[in-house]
Amino acid sequence: MKRLVVRLAAFIILATIADVSLAGINNLCSYRFLWPADDAKPGMNLVELKALSIETSKIVDTPLGKAEAQIIDLSMGNGDKVARAQLLKIQGRDDVLIFVTETLQDITVPTGNYESPAFALPALRPDRSLSELLNFKIETFATPTARPVPTTGPVVMFSRKFETLILSPLDNFMSAMQSPVSGEWRCGFGGLIEKIPAGTKSQFILVSGQGINHTFLKWGELVQKWHGHKTADPYADVAMSRLGYWTDNGSYYYYRTEPGKTYSQTLLAVKAYADAQGIPYGYFQLDSWWYPKAEIKLKSSHDRGGFLLWEPIPEFFPEGLAEFQKQLGLPLVAHNRYCSDQSPYCQKYGCTLSKGDKREGAYPLDPAFWDEIMDNAVKYGVTVYEQDWLYTHMEMIPWMRSGLHNAESWYDAMADAAQKRGLTMQLCMASPEFFMQNLKHPNETHARTSHDYKGGLPKAFFWPPFHKVGLFAYAVGLWPFKDNFQSTAGQRPTYNILPEANPFGEALIAALSGGPVGPSDKIGASDAALILRTCRKDGILLKPDRPATPIDIMFLYNKSNIVGGKKPWIVTTESAHEAGKTVYLAATNLWPAQMYEPFLTFEEAGISGKHLVYDYLTGKYLISSDRLNFGFMPLEKTFYYVLCPLFPNGMAVVGETGKFITLSRKRFPSVVLEKDTLALAIAGVPGEVIALKLYSPRMPKLVFPLDRSVRISSLGQNLYEFTLTIPGSGKSELRIE
Structure with a gap:
């Protein structure tokens, strides 16, 4: 070659x-x-x-x-x-x-x-x-x-x-x-x-x-x-670091409240329900329903036009948005769309218009407009600003594309105003130039890289483009966001004809992305156990080292964004520690079930050497150095494997299988092999119970701690489980021979 x-x-x-x-x-x-x-x-x-x-x-x-x-x-x-x-x-x-x-x-x-x-x-x-x-x-x-x-x-x-x-x-x-x-x-x-x-x-x-x-x-x-830019820290802001509740398109409460309740009452009830279930939300997202919009005539749900004001609708938050945020006790992620040509901001700041476009949009030209928007964000308890409809701005308003630096000046004014106030940003509905322009701004942490969540539609419509664009986003320093998801089957969000049928796959793909994780369930409908597979007890997300991306052969065999290919749809990511790199691999037989090669060689996955291949769904494992056979793969079912390197002492660490990312750095800051002794640093919430799975060809010996605070159980087939409770310091350690 x-x-x-x-x-x-x-x-x-x-x-x-x-x-x-x-x-x-x-x-x-x-x-x-x-x-x-x-x-x-x-x-x-x-x-x-x-x-x-x-x-x-x-x-x-x-x-x-x-x-x-x-x-x-x-x-x-x-x-x-x-x-x-x-x-x-x-x-x-x-x-x-x-x-x-x-x-x-x-x-x-x-x-x-x-x-x-x-x-x-x-x-x-x-x-x-x-x-x-x-x-x-x-x-x-x-x-x-x-x-x-x-x-x-x-x-x-x-x-x-x-x-x-x-x-x-x-x-x-x-x-x-x-x-x-x-x-x-x-x-x-x-x-x-x-x-x-x-x-x-x-x-x-x-x-x-x-x-x-x-x-x-x-x-x-x-x-x-x-451009002197650095990839966003995986825990850069509240949306990136903690489990959050989402209300955007596809969520249960998108333009809908509980009967007889205001939005304020509905979301406070969501929080109370989550607390009772032990679901540790760290923030709430407010979508476009929260501010007033112009009415336009498109004969669809998009009859809602641009924003009139970026202020709360009084009927939704009678006590005021700032007071609601205090009652909620959590920071907010707040959505914005394009400006209406009927907005009072146009009189205040001067606007360039969409000139005949049926969406009747505008863009306020004075940079002071962005100062007002971001000041409002701070006042309302918003810490992450979500700018949606980005491509729409470019395509709708001729001024954006008529001058060399017009669009740049618009975008930079927005990002700079957010940065001056300590706000980070999510990009949504972005075309490629926005991903590239992010290189000039340090406060943009993540971007939506999939279309709006539609739970019951085939995952082929969503996951392949999400992962491919996610690779682009991560390359330029942004983490990808999958969008919200329902954690149980059968819920019927506002505009979804078909309910979610694969909540396990949705939660898994969200966790593997390294980006935000945003359940959007109806009160009473959450699967707390599934949601908690993505995070610690305090809501800190347990992440891989990078977003899951398609293995290279996917770009040959699975080119289409709407139908499957000859192989299952396969993405991988990893957790790398000093002792070795653990690979996480998800595989799905996408609609319309055209896949006819239900196997993968290690070479195709970029993996070398002998690994313990742990089947997350069955708890079984095999040891292989060349091939992974998936067997029968039902349509749209997601298979998940943890590939653990075999160490020179014969051991392999599977990790915390109660979580999707079994060896996340937020749980295991270090995994080191010191001659024949395996040393693991462990972090968590005081009182949190951790169960670690380990493969060993012989009965492992715990050499630290020796105070009987760790319980060792044999699971058979040379698998062992170490169970401990995180002490008050939030830190623990295991040393195993």
């Missing part, structure tokens, strides 16, 4: 050629630069530019380290210079190439088509071997697709051997565009921009590697480093 690298042979070749065909990225792609033949007709009849002059081997500083720079003046056939390109090769790396281009002439009219850029700086053609594609549509939730469509996010090109090449914008995220034309990716700006002045710079990055997950995360590490 040929090594997949980015080599700048063009550094040598360009010095001796006049035209810039630039077929210099060895084995991966060719690239060139295109400009409109007629400046009055941008985007049409693009012609290939020529190299007028070349400066080679210049060393420049970049956020990724020192780079060798090649600077090329690009001209039309008549000799007119129209652009300058700088190609950056990071020293010591052959897997990264950065294009920095600058226009030298004005583009004074739009192309008239948002998806058609005025020029291509550069235009990239992948090698034929990179025949497969993962792409993200410019629409709500950045729908993943295997087809070449215009995108504002990364384009993932790969071979059937998983040689991978990723192309993406590196800046100007809210206006950048990558559009496929005849097998070539044309990189530029959205075609509705009215003027691109001379001196405008654009940046695109090309990253290669082996494996889709590996290369995607490498790409994310590079673009984060370029």
Whole structure:
């Protein structure tokens, strides 16, 4: 298999050629630069530019380290210079190439088509071997697709051997565009921009590697480093760190209360019920029902238009929202949508309008608008601000796409106002450019990466796109949110025709995501035991080290977002400790049951070595080093396995099987093998009972503690269970030989 690298042979070749065909990225792609033949007709009849002059081997500083720079003046056939390109090769790396281009002439009219850029700086053609594609549509939730469509996010090109090449914008995220034309990716700006002045710079990055997950995360590490951004802490805010109760679309109380009760009374009753059941909610989410909206005529539930005020409807909270929050005793996550053109904010702050769009939206232009919104959030006890309908803003309001920095200024004003007040943010209904723009803001912690929860519909409609977009989100530093779910079957939320039939799978997928976990049950309908598999007794979520993502073969065999493939839908994540890495694997036979290979090799899953494979549903295990057979898989049933490495002393730690993430760092901060002694640090709530499962070929010996505070039980088949109660310090330790 040929090594997949980015080599700048063009550094040598360009010095001796006049035209810039630039077929210099060895084995991966060719690239060139295109400009409109007629400046009055941008985007049409693009012609290939020529190299007028070349400066080679210049060393420049970049956020990724020192780079060798090649600077090329690009001209039309008549000799007119129209652009300058700088190609950056990071020293010591052959897997990264950065294009920095600058226009030298004005583009004074739009192309008239948002998806058609005025020029291509550069235009990239992948090698034929990179025949497969993962792409993200410019629409709500950045729908993943295997087809070449215009995108504002990364384009993932790969071979059937998983040689991978990723192309993406590196800046100007809210206006950048990558559009496929005849097998070539044309990189530029959205075609509705009215003027691109001379001196405008654009940046695109090309990253290669082996494996889709590996290369995607490498790409994310590079673009984060370029912008000085870091992946959000998995416990960064209350939504990320604690179990929460959700009231958004798909929940039982979405635009519905208990009969005869206000929303305030209903939610306080939810809290009282949860307390009685021992369900430790750490916050409540308020969706769009809580503030007044304009009425529009779409003949659907969407007859609710944009917000009039971001203030509570008095009838819903007679005591006021701030007082309700005090009575609840928990912080709030609060939803917002787009602004109505009837809103008083338009008179106060001035608005740009949707101009004939049936949703009748607007955007207040004065940044002081966001100060008022975020001040309200603080006043109401909100700690996480949820901005929904993000793509709608872009698609509905022409101003957003008409200027190079218009959308950026809108988005940055919102994020900056939240950050100044210590608020974190959730992104919802985001198209790819919003995921990318997050790189410029440290207070965005998570994003919804699936469509609104519809419990009874096939999981094929939701889980594959959730996991694919979740990989994109995590690469740029955001944790994915699955959306709310019902913990028992048979509930009938407001707009769901079919009730949830797989609550176990929903709870599991939420826990494996590493993002928020949000039950949304009716009073009296919660499965407390199932919900508590996601968290500690105090509501602290028990998470894996990263979000569960599809194993690489899913991108070949399960391309569709609405039907299953030849393999079950398989995602993995892990908990890595000093003693070894434990892998969590979920597999589901998705609708319409097209799967015919109910097995997986360790190589396909990226796992090596001998592992104990623990079946979470049956409590049985096998020891294998090469293959996992699922057996008969009923439609839409989720199978779950914990793959535990066998240590040199013959032991394997399964962990706390009463929880989905059996070796989460919030429960087991460290697992260390000291010669033949296994040392585990344990954390929890004082009085919480912990049961740890361990495999050992011989009867294990507890060497600490020796005070009989730990009970050891044999479960048969060389499985043992250690049961202890967390002391007042919240910390404990086991040492086992």
